[in-house]
Amino acid sequence: MKIYRIKYLFLSLLLAFAVISCNNDDEAMMDDDLMMDDDMMSMNPDFSGTYAQVDFMGRPGINTVLGADGDAKDAHNISVPTNQGTSFQAAYQARLEALHDAYAIALGLTAEDVDYQPNILGDILNGPSNDGFTNNPVTAEVLTTVLATDVLEVAPNAPTTYFNGGTGAPNYEGAIGFTGRTLQDDVIDVSLILLFGGGDGVRFNGEGGLPQLVTDGVSLTADNITTTFPYIGSPE
Known part of the structure; x- marks a missing residue:
């Protein structure tokens, strides 16, 4: 026991x-x-090391459309804004004109019939004219000079917008553009209009035997925008 x-x-x-x-x-x-x-x-963040810039997207879609190939797109993405205009404007212009030529061939037309037309940014970039935008043409060179530098402008004394057409075609009275960017701005559609819309913004609108090039067909709706981070709603 x-x-x-x-x-x-x-x-x-x-x-x-x-x-x-x-x-x-x-x-x-x-x-x-x-x-x-x-x-x-209590530790301070350690940011030592070697970093490499791999992307640059002030204006989404521009480099995608106007970059000639993968190497050109990569080169633009790692460049700095002060060098982008001189380095890429000529190539962007050649690409823009080549895209119009390609559509002319596909449609069985001459290049002159489907050549780039000055677009709706005339008064905004060059000052107001008396009859809409026809006296202030935004040539392919002018447009690609603006777009090659991939930054968003800020206009403290103007409404923030990527583009607001004002009264719309044909004169676009009160139009403003490139004063910033909001979540509601359909940047891709605006970019396509600037590239392919011509003087009234609707040149390649799918009518008259021409392709639909002024919209990607994807619109923003009210429930896509929220008031809390990340400010974009669920995909639809």
């Missing part, structure tokens, strides 16, 4: 020692974790 009591007492002591040991380890681990967290909180 004494033997059993001694045996049980010994087992009880072992169990108690094990429990105490575990508690001490847990507390030590918790202390270590707290110390580690305190150290992490």
Whole structure:
């Protein structure tokens, strides 16, 4: 009987020692974790190392459409704005005119019939005229000079918009553009209109045997925009 009591007492002591040991380890681990967290909180971020710019997108879609190939697109993405105009304007213009030529061939027309036409940014970029935009043509060179520098302008004294056509075609009275960008701006459609819309903004609108090039067919709806981060609703 004494033997059993001694045996049980010994087992009880072992169990108690094990429990105490575990508690001490847990507390030590918790202390270590707290110390580690305190150290992490007090550490300054380390930004040392070598970084490489891989993308540049002030105006989405421009480099995608006007970059001649993958290498050209990559080169534009890693360039800085001060170099983009001189480095890419000529290539962008050649690409813009080549796209119009390609559509002319596909439609069985001459290049002159489907050549680039000055677009609706005339008054905005060159100052107002007396009869809409016809006296202030935004040539292919002017347009690609603007678009090659892939930044968003800011106009503190004007409404923020990528483009607002005002009264619309044909005179676009009150139109403003390139004063910034809001979530509601359909940047891709605006870009397509500038590239292919001509003087009234609707040249390649799918009518008269011409292709639909002034819209991607994807519109923004009210429930796409929210008032909390990330400000874009769920895909539809």
